[in-house]
Amino acid sequence: MMPEPPKPSSEHAASDEAAAYIAQALMDLALQFEATHFAQIRRHYQAIASTPDDDPCQLDLFGKQPPF
Numbered sequence: 001m002m003p004e005p006p007k008p009s010s011e012h013a014a015s016d017e018a019a020a021y022i023a024q025a026l027m028d029l030a031l032q033f034e035a036t037h038f039a040q041i042r043r044h045y046q047a048i049a050s051t052p053d054d055d056p057c058q059l060d061l062f063g064k065q066p067p068f
Contacts, residue, residue: 034041
């Protein structure tokens with residue numbers, strides 16, 4: 001007969017609950033920050049993004065597709 005596994009202590013249950021609460025609070029904070037500063041973040045990334053080269057020999061893989 002196999003021995004019974006040890007019962008989880010209430011100490012671990014409380015720490016798991018605290019970790020879940022902290023994770024949820026951090027996610028809420030990150031979402032609130034993104035919602036508040038989304039336009040500023042987008043402008044920053046657009047400002048640092050490189051512009052495409054206008055080399056006529058370079059193929060435009062993501063340009064407008066011809067109509068079918």
